[in-house]
Amino acid sequence: MICVEACISGDCPVAAARYAEAAFKGGAQTIELCAAMDQDGLTPPIESVEASRAVFNAPGLMAMIRPHGGDFCYSKETQTQMAFELDAMAQAGADGVVFGMLNEAGELDIRGTSAFVERARSLGLKTTFHRAFDTLNDPLAALETLVEAGVDRILTSGIPWGRAGSALDGINQLNQVIQLSKGRIEIVIAGSVSSKNAPEIIEGLEPWTDRIGLHAYLGTQAKGETTTEAVRSLVESVAS
Numbered sequence: 262m263i264c265v266e267a268c269i270s271g272d273c274p275v276a277a278a279r280y281a282e283a284a285f286k287g288g289a290q291t292i293e294l295c296a297a298m299d300q301d302g303l304t305p306p307i308e309s310v311e312a313s314r315a316v317f318n319a320p321g322l323m324a325m326i327r328p329h330g331g332d333f334c335y336s337k338e339t340q341t342q343m344a345f346e347l348d349a350m351a352q353a354g355a356d357g358v359v360f361g362m363l364n365e366a367g368e369l370d371i372r373g374t375s376a377f378v379e380r381a382r383s384l385g386l387k388t389t390f391h392r393a394f395d396t397l398n399d400p401l402a403a404l405e406t407l408v409e410a411g412v413d414r415i416l417t418s419g420i421p422w423g424r425a426g427s428a429l430d431g432i433n434q435l436n437q438v439i440q441l442s443k444g445r446i447e448i449v450i451a452g453s454v455s456s457k458n459a460p461e462i463i464e465g466l467e468p469w470t471d472r473i474g475l476h477a478y479l480g481t482q483a484k485g486e487t488t489t490e491a492v493r494s495l496v497e498s499v500a501s
Contacts (some may be wrong), residue, residue, distance in 0.1 A: 354464075432466070
C-alpha cells in the first residue's frame with residue numbers, strides 16, 4: 262500500500278485549515294503540518310494544529326516538532342521544550358509528530374530519541390523521524406536503532422541532506438532502506454515528489470512488504486498553495 266502525505270504550511274491557522282481541508286478532499290491519507298518552510302520546517306502554532314484538526318477528518322495529522330532551524334542537535338533545555346510541545350500537540354488533536362535528534366557529533370541521539378518516542382507513545386502519538394536521517398553518515402545502521410526505539414516512520418529522500426536532487430536520484434539508497442526495514446517501520450519517500458515523477462519513483466522500487474509513503478510539498482501545490490486538485494493528481498498518479 263502507498264500512502265500519500267501532503268506537507269502543508271502551518272504559519273497561519275486560517276490558511277492551515279484551508280490547506281488541510283484541500284489535502285483531505287484530494288485524498289491524502291496524512292498531512293505534515295510545519296511552520297517556516299523557508300527554514301525547512303519548524304514547530305507550527307498550536308492554533309494551526311487545532312484548525313487543521315477541525316477539517317482533516319482522518320487519523321493522519323502529523324505535526325512537526327523542531328524548535329529551531331539549522332542543525333538537529335538539541336540541548337537538554339531544548340529537549341525539555343520539545344517535550345512540552347509534544348504534550349501540546351496531543352492536546353491540540355494531532356495524531357503524530359515529526360522530529361529528529363542528533364548529537365554534537367552529527368550521529369543519532371539515541372537517548373533523546375528513545376525518551377521522546379516513549380513520551381509520544383504515552384500520549385497516543387505516532388512518531389516520524391524526519392530528514393535528519395539523511396544527514397547521518399550511516400543511515401542504514403541508524404535504521405535498526407530507530408526500529409528498536411519504536412519509531413513508527415522514517416522520512417527520507419535517499420540522498421544526503423542539502424544535496425540537490427529528487428527521490429529519483431536516491432532510488433538505490435531508498436531501495437536499501439525499504440528492504441532493510443522489512444516492514445517493521447514505514448518508509449516515507451520525500452524529495453521533490455510530484456504527480457509527474459511519482460509513477461517513476463514507484464516503478465524504481467523493489468517489491469516491499471506493508472506500506473510505504475510518498476511525501477510532497479510543492480508537488481501538492483498550485484501557485485504556492487495546497488489545492489485539492491494538486492493533491493488529487495498525486496493520489497491518482499500513485500493509484501494508476
